[in-house]
Amino acid sequence: MTMTDPLRTAPPHRRRGRSRRPAWEEKPSAVGQVFRGGVLTGVVLAVLVPLWVVLVTSLASRETINEAGGLVMVPREIDFSAYRAIFSGGLVTQALWISTLVTLAGTAVSLVLTVLAAYGLSRPGSVGHRGLLFYFLLTFLIYPGMVPSYLVVTGLGLKDQIWALVLPTAISVFNLVVVRAFFQNIPAELLDSARIDGAGEFRILARIVLPLSRAVIAVVGLFYAVGYWNVWFNALLYIDDNSKFPIQRVLQSFILAGQSPNNAGTLGVSMPPTLAIKMAVVVVTVSPIVLVYPFVQRHFVKGVIIGAVKG
Amino acid sequence: MSTRETARAGGTGEDRSHPPGAVSPQAGEPDALVDPTVAPAGSGEGLRSVPGQPRNGRLPAEPVPGGPGRGPVRHGRVRRRRRHRPPLRARLRRDWPLLVMVAPAGLLLLVFHYLPTLGNVVAFQDYNPYAGDTPLQAFLNSPWIGTTHFETLFGDPAFWDALRNTLAITAFQLVFYFPLPIMLAIMLHNILSPRLRGFVQTVVYLPHFFSWVLVVTFFVQMFGGAGLLAQEMRDVGLEPWNIMSNPDTFIVLVTAETVWKDVGWGTIVFLAALSTIDPHLYEASAVDGAGRWKRLWHVTLPGLRPVIVLLLILRLGDALSVGFEQFMLQRDAVGRQAAEVLDTFVYFNSITTGNYGYGAAAGLFKAVVGLVLILAANRFAHALGERGVYSRS
Numbered sequence: 046m047t048m049t050d051p052l053r054t055a056p057p058h059r060r061r062g063r064s065r066r067p068a069w070e071e072k073p074s075a076v077g078q079v080f081r082g083g084v085l086t087g088v089v090l091a092v093l094v095p096l097w098v099v100l101v102t103s104l105a106s107r108e109t110i111n112e113a114g115g116l117v118m119v120p121r122e123i124d125f126s127a128y129r130a131i132f133s134g135g136l137v138t139q140a141l142w143i144s145t146l147v148t149l150a151g152t153a154v155s156l157v158l159t160v161l162a163a164y165g166l167s168r169p170g171s172v173g174h175r176g177l178l179f180y181f182l183l184t185f186l187i188y189p190g191m192v193p194s195y196l197v198v199t200g201l202g203l204k205d206q207i208w209a210l211v212l213p214t215a216i217s218v219f220n221l222v223v224v225r226a227f228f229q230n231i232p233a234e235l236l237d238s239a240r241i242d243g244a245g246e247f248r249i250l251a252r253i254v255l256p257l258s259r260a261v262i263a264v265v266g267l268f269y270a271v272g273y274w275n276v277w278f279n280a281l282l283y284i285d286d287n288s289k290f291p292i293q294r295v296l297q298s299f300i301l302a303g304q305s306p307n308n309a310g311t312l313g314v315s316m317p318p319t320l321a322i323k324m325a326v327v328v329v330t331v332s333p334i335v336l337v338y339p340f341v342q343r344h345f346v347k348g349v350i351i352g353a354v355k356g
Numbered sequence: 357m358s359t360r361e362t363a364r365a366g367g368t369g370e371d372r373s374h375p376p377g378a379v380s381p382q383a384g385e386p387d388a389l390v391d392p393t394v395a396p397a398g399s400g401e402g403l404r405s406v407p408g409q410p411r412n413g414r415l416p417a418e419p420v421p422g423g424p425g426r427g428p429v430r431h432g433r434v435r436r437r438r439r440h441r442p443p444l445r446a447r448l449r450r451d452w453p454l455l456v457m458v459a460p461a462g463l464l465l466l467v468f469h470y471l472p473t474l475g476n477v478v479a480f481q482d483y484n485p486y487a488g489d490t491p492l493q494a495f496l497n498s499p500w501i502g503t504t505h506f507e508t509l510f511g512d513p514a515f516w517d518a519l520r521n522t523l524a525i526t527a528f529q530l531v532f533y534f535p536l537p538i539m540l541a542i543m544l545h546n547i548l549s550p551r552l553r554g555f556v557q558t559v560v561y562l563p564h565f566f567s568w569v570l571v572v573t574f575f576v577q578m579f580g581g582a583g584l585l586a587q588e589m590r591d592v593g594l595e596p597w598n599i600m601s602n603p604d605t606f607i608v609l610v611t612a613e614t615v616w617k618d619v620g621w622g623t624i625v626f627l628a629a630l631s632t633i634d635p636h637l638y639e640a641s642a643v644d645g646a647g648r649w650k651r652l653w654h655v656t657l658p659g660l661r662p663v664i665v666l667l668l669i670l671r672l673g674d675a676l677s678v679g680f681e682q683f684m685l686q687r688d689a690v691g692r693q694a695a696e697v698l699d700t701f702v703y704f705n706s707i708t709t710g711n712y713g714y715g716a717a718a719g720l721f722k723a724v725v726g727l728v729l730i731l732a733a734n735r736f737a738h739a740l741g742e743r744g745v746y747s748r749s
Binding site for chain 2: 065066067069070071073077081084085088089091092093095098099113114115116118158159161162164165166168170171172173177180181184186187188189190191192193194195196197198199200201212213215216218221245246247250267271274275277278281282293296297300301324327330331334335338339342345
């Protein structure tokens, strides 16, 4: 949670008595304090209020929604009927499966390939090192347009295959550079000693480098997973079959394109209000990110800043 | 290959049989000549040069990297400090696992990055997707038409609209978005309680991980025609204004969305830079009588300058890219006139119409201008004495 702490070198006068303020620093003015507090509170609320409203509305009953005239801010009861409706095996359920599959498979593929390549590129002086590094970094400067990419992906027969959501974006060179920088910070003596003991490169990577790199793997894994969970435009390009839609695609068609989420499935007599169903879709789309992210966030500095600063 | 290297190449195989730390024929030479920088400790095979020996003289039975695993990497001679690499074959034998590791990722980039980059040549073709069974065949069968697509493109008012919108949005965001993460970072940095700071950071980073679909959804729910704001305004008897589908204020809307999504995330790099500023600078300037604002101006901002310049370069180099999905999602609501940017122009003039050559031409234009912009921005930064982008790795 305290993300800049490791980087904040403790100022010499910190923690004198109860105050953390350095002795030389003047007391902040009342106006300044109020202004800063106001801004920060505003920023935090701007993030949390929409999440709150969406969550509360998804759990509201028809009466509450009607009474509020739409979105609900104050919870009155907890009604899971909207969730029951979307999990009862319609398009949303299917899309959630697809997205979960894409996210898990994609993250696994991406992490394995990225870690391997980052390790392979982490040793200046190895065969072809400069050329290969250039080959990877050049992708920052030169990128193919949408049209040729589309032609290549469809030409490979990936249209309407969920691999079309994984393979084209499987390698993020940015993530690779971050991982590589992290690997290069591992003391060379450690690797040398393993080498003398007869370990090959693959064993060194698996037994020594990876256990030391949990932080960066967690962060880069989060980046990849979020990318796969959020995939929308590639699905628009490559997936026409709506039984293979990822969740973002479904969310977009329900809420932004205004299609009604008709779950021609096992719906009971009383259909939960459309608004609650929509908000429930939003909640299930947000929740994996909100649930996983805080656990990875504490690694951000260790994992990413080192890479960014060194990279 | 010089005779020297040949000798080594030949020697490599023989010397492999030596156990690590085997006594080489020159082990009796004074140890002071071992160059510690070229011979990793523990490898057991120091590299020596014999004093007084002629420069090009061949060293008899020179120790070479061998032994199990990777031996010392480089041969060097003390006098000239020049490092010679072992021959390619020996390095290949040593490094092939690394190459195997890089291969899959490299292959993916080849197929999904470099191959499409080459595929941009369809911009010079009258590409007909039905001219063959596969895109490759269609590509081979399609006639070349030179720069016709570009001529059409530059004569297309819709293209100029898209370009103008893109540049306007970039400029607007440069003024109204770019400084915000810096200000927020300074505010966050000044929060003294680590716990409070951590909480605020956790919250403000969060929206960065939301998809654009979600971000736009939240904005629709808050500010749309049926959104919370309209609802509240109706309750108090005001006429609700619908920001989400008003083309005139669209530029403000997309900037607000960008701010909401990324202002927190944008602080990370500035926070890292702030934490590297020596606290003694603040103390010294405070002792010298500099107030809060003077310290901000004379200590904090100069400390942030390299990062600001770097990000500014990156942003300028990316001037033609403005959150593509964001515009795709909202183009229908506000109309083409306001929401068409270069990327959406490409999409709606190629993928949806099947006129791939034309879309590729527009995409190629964007890519080439983007490349020129980033190179120019980088050179400009170097000219100003900043580090620029390419000092990496």
